[in-house]
Amino acid sequence: MNSPTSPTSKFPYIRQDFGASLVVFLVALPLCVGVAVASGVPAELGLITGIVGGIVAGLMPGSSLQVSGPAAGLTVLVFEAVRQFGLPALGVIVLAAGLLQLAMGALKLGRWFRAISVSVVEGMLAGIGLVIIAGQLYAAAGLKAPASGLDKIAGLPGAFVEAVGSTTALASLALGAGTVAVMVLWKRLPKKVQVVPGALAAVVLATVATLAFGLPVAKVEVKGLLDSVQPPGLDAFGGLADVALIGTILAFTLIASAESLFSAAAVDRLHDGPRTEYDKELMAQGAGNTVCGLLGALPMTAVIVRSSANVHAGARTKASRVLHGVWLLLFAALLPGA
Template sequence: MTTQLESPSPARPGSLGEHLRRNKSVFGFDLAASLVVFLVALPLCVGIAVASGVPAELGIVTGIVGGIVVGCMPGSTMQVSGPAAGLTVLVASTIAQHGLAMLGVVVLGAGLLQIVMGLTGVGTWFRAISPSVIQGLLAGIGLVLILGQIYPIGGLDQPSSTGAKFARLPELFHAVFTTPAGRAGVTIAVATLLVMALWARLPNRLRIVPAPLVGVAFAAVLTYVLGLPLETIRVGSLLETLNVPSPADFGAVTSFAVLGSILTFALIASAESLFSAAAVDRMHDGPKTRYNAELVAQGTGNAVCGVLGALPMTAVIVRSTANVHAGARTKLSRVLHGCWLLLFVMLLPGLLSYIPLATLAALLVHAGWKLLGVRQVAALFREQRSEAFILVLTAGTILATDLLIGVLTGIVAAVIKTAWEVSGLSVEVEHEDDHARVRLHGNATFLRLPQLQDRLEQLPRTRSAHVDMTLLRHLDRACHQAIEHWAEQRRKDSCDVELAKPGTS
């Protein structure tokens, strides 16, 4: 008897063999992308922490949590989370108001609120916010970021309020031209930005290392070689830097100021993350973001950051874009980027002490300029003046007050603008001899009440009048009462008034 050996059959679609082969084929892409994202994230994590007024290590902790914790959760596949430049102003303001010890409580509360919002389906509603408000939000953050970070470049401490930042500009200019630290800081900042700009113009095959890291490395070497009198990053132990909230800190949660900070963090972080998701989804052909699941993931990450006393996180468009362009295929790339951050801060923390603060400030000024979106703003002014007004109003209010008031102001302005446009009302008037006819088209809402009343009151006195409302798409109570009141007054003057209401023929 002979035995016939069967050749191994090809793996069926969806089988374990195919799954392993597919994972092996994409692992190389994800590994390479994770290294690129790590190199982009490292200087930004440190710079955002320093600009926020917290130890540099807390920014890296947030990057680690954003990579490992949020990276493993469902929601989005390609976008990468970490500390965001847009929250530096909010963090600095919170620390100034409540102290560093309360930062963890606020971030934890914001994370829990994000989880509740995601579970109740609020995440989808963030897609309904006017793009002009979002552009205004980003532009306002960019303005505040630039205005604040020019002070560390000049060797001065950043003022706490917007008014003080403007008031101290003469002092800054004086320091830049007369003090060694000011001159050295400007030199290093300009050198950093020039290197980044030149690096970005190189062919893609040569730009293996991201431009921000090249700029930071060049500035660090230049500062060390020339012995420039610049303050550098102070690095300590990661575990010793953790700012875990104590039970006594949670007693202040009932304060309206703290609750307001929690709400502000949750709304701004959620908006930035979900708007980033919408942008990143347009960059790749993979699975699209599930908004509510992503909001839960972001909330979980912020809750963990709150427990550790670290910075709040959002999905960051810069890192996410680098992840997509580097060829990432799965979530593994963003998880690995968090692992590289953890290994770096454990094994090579001393390298951070060579980076001058002026260089990190230059990075954030560059990030603020990109947030401004000057070209997009100019295009909006050319195409839609009303939308541009909402953008400027939002950005200006953020600069003058704070993020939450600025965003709410922009949303209210956008709602009013939309209501005004939607409530278009046409009032056609005809009169001959002793008869007048009024035809109403469109939407008769309280916003158009002055227009409607003016046209009705201008009608000449006649023996009869007919008001045709059958073509109205909407008639609210205010306009309805105004028409009824006008008809009643005319009837007292012996005028026969006939009202044809919507829904009648």
């Protein structure tokens, strides 16, 4: 029997990585769908980005245990970009951002992102988070949210009054609140129970409650992945002459890169394995976003929730993050109705 360090053992930690990949897959599945819906795009595009983040970025050098996919930190940017330029332009934006990340990695600019103050990034993400929360409160009540971030926040009192007078809105809000409660309280349950990710448990329990009580709430529809792949056409590239589109590309590039590299630094503190090579990780993110752009999908970044789940589940090599992408692909391809 080969020892874990035996040179004849090609995959010495396959058992640990296999188990971790299943945990990350179960965490990533509802998050990929949720980020897509919050971004105002078809749910399938979130799954495609998760698959690319797992398989494409996962196979490349950089960070060994960090997991990539669609991120909440870019939700507001994606929503505004789609509203302003249209869904076909999203592929162009993501493709251009990916190519810029590849160039920055090749020029060894990854380390310079560490010069950015953490408080600046946290402030930026906190601001984005407020807009996301405000927008999702409308969605939780089944109401149409205003377009701009300020209007979302300013319109909450009126939305509350409207929701109180609607049985359907109250049922939807109760279901959403219950989902959040399960995720928060799940961490207080025994460790054996926590083997099942809290996000997955919340989604499953809420879905069962919806079906059991016949709640009148809107449901997410996921169709075939191939029908959702929409490579940007030549006419979409004409938008590159628009200064506003160029600004959006730069914003995507900088925020996605900073979030990924800050996440890498955080993940490195969670394990004793190889440290992240920042320039290579930046190129891995660029390669993933280039593929996502060509497929017309959401942008990807490294995400700390899935990455920390990967580490805590016992992952030892990049095989876990690649396998989680494979499980997403098989699930979306074989069981879209689920």
